[in-house]
Amino acid sequence: MSDRDMSTDHLPESVGGAGHGTLTKDAAAVDPFQDPGLPEHRPRVTDLDPRAAKRAERQVALLFLIAIAGLVGSLFCYTLISNTAVVRITGLGTVNANNLALGLCLGFAFLALGAGAIHWARTLMTDVDLVQERHPMRSDPESTAFAVSEFKQGVADSGFTKYPLIRRSLLTAMLVLPLPAVWLLRDLGPMPKDNLRKTLWAEGQKLVNPNTKQPLKAEDITVGTLAMANPEQIYSPEQKDEFVDQLAKAAVLVVRLPQEALKGSEAQKKKQWDWSVDGIMAFSKICTHVGCPVALYEQQTHHMLCPCHQSTFDLSDDGRVIFGPAARSLPQLPIRVNENGELVAVSDFREPVGPSFWERG
Ligand code: FES
Known part of the structure; x- marks a missing residue:
């Protein structure tokens, strides 16, 4: 170290004020590596x-x-x-x-x-540096010796060193432990087949009762009725492996509303009515929040409630969200009636079903 480095001539008599560390020329002469203290406070x-x-x-x-x-x-x-x-x-x-x-x-x-x-x-807040004295982190030698002897005693008592088979199998088990967690991440994929923009609904696809597998007939749906329906094709042998994925996208609920109950703009009411069969309407059963099945129907108000987070959709207002975290309306499936009086789809949904994330282009 040079003479210049060792010199204390550049130091003031005392550095720092109240609350600051102090360094005098005498102290610096004794120990040149002493804490130099905080820099002088400069007012703003x-x-x-x-x-x-x-x-x-x-x-x-x-x-x-x-x-x-x-x-x-x-x-x-x-x-x-x-x-x-x-x-x-x-x-x-x-x-x-x-x-x-x-x-x-x-x-x-x-x-x-x-x-x-x-x-x-x-x-504006005070910017005076404060010093908090730190005590040594290290334990005193007796405490350290006591902890080491306790640890050694514990190892000896457990037989960890005495039984190598147990030791090795335990260490291997600890190494394998994280694997199931990583393996379970597989369930994040793959994406549902054809993603959520496409379902099994298509022109002429019959709406069938999920319990009886029989086609729904228009005459069976009266005002106040709530019926569940799936596309007939979902029960075909080709869909056996895809059944759950397809069901999670295609499930619909069917209600009948009087025309005078419809709300919203004239264009919206016309669209909603045109996609129905004399007021029989099919809406996606998949909540547009995070995809729970909506099922609680309030027949007086035509409100449909999702039990998961209480999103409420007004079916008389084009499935509009009137409460809760869902961000967009329940999609309506255009339907018609065939020559046998059975309800059939006119096409697939005209917009993605499920969480509104899928709305993004
Ligand atoms: S999933 Fe329906 S409100 Fe959250």
């Missing part, structure tokens, strides 16, 4: 100039006001923007407008809250 402009402090206060308050505007804006977006409205964004495809506006408002709100808190801390 807001510590010296009350007008700068006032300006910083206004900036922090402005950021908090922006956060309030974002939070209130999110309430307006949630209330005023239909949860079925969509916008097209280049590169992202079709995005739910309600989710987008909500996300932007909440994003700006949290950003402004965070920025305000940081600006407050950096400009």
Whole structure:
């Protein structure tokens, strides 16, 4: 080490003030590696100039006001923007407008809250460094010796070293232990066949009762009735291996509504009626939240409740979500009646069934 390095001439008489570590020339001469203490505290402009402090206060308050505007804006977006409205964004495809506006408002709100808190801390909160004395982490020699002797005694008592067969088989078991967890990850895939955009429903496919496997007839569905139905093809031998996957996409529920019960715009009511057989309508049974089967029908209000997280769909309003976390309506399956009076599909669903994730382009 050079003379210059060892010199204490550049040191003040005492470095640091109240609450800071101190280093005197005498101490440095005795031990050149002593803790040099904290650097001298430099006041910020807001510590010296009350007008700068006032300006910083206004900036922090402005950021908090922006956060309030974002939070209130999110309430307006949630209330005023239909949860079925969509916008097209280049590169992202079709995005739910309600989710987008909500996300932007909440994003700006949290950003402004965070920025305000940081600006407050950096400009106005005290910035004097504090020192917390640390005690040695290491145990004293007696405690260490006691722990080591206890450990050795435990190993001896267990016979871990005495019985090598047990030791090796236990270590092997510990190595194999994580394998089932990794193996179970297989269940994350593969994707359902043909994904959720395509189901077994197709032109002329009969709606059959899942219990009796008999086709549903229009005359059997009266106002207030709730019937479950599957596509007839799902029971064919070719679908044996795919039965569960196909059922999870194609299950529908069938209700009958009087025409005067329909709500919404004229175009929406016309579409809903045209896809029905004299008010007999088929809707996907798969909740658009995370895919539970919806099944609780309130016949007076025509509301359909999902038991998992209480999403509620109004079947008289094109399956619109009126409560809960689901983000889009229950898809309706267009149906007609054939020459035998049986209900049959006109086509597949016109939109993906299941969680709204699949809505994205
Ligand atoms: S799955 Fe239906 S509300 Fe969550």
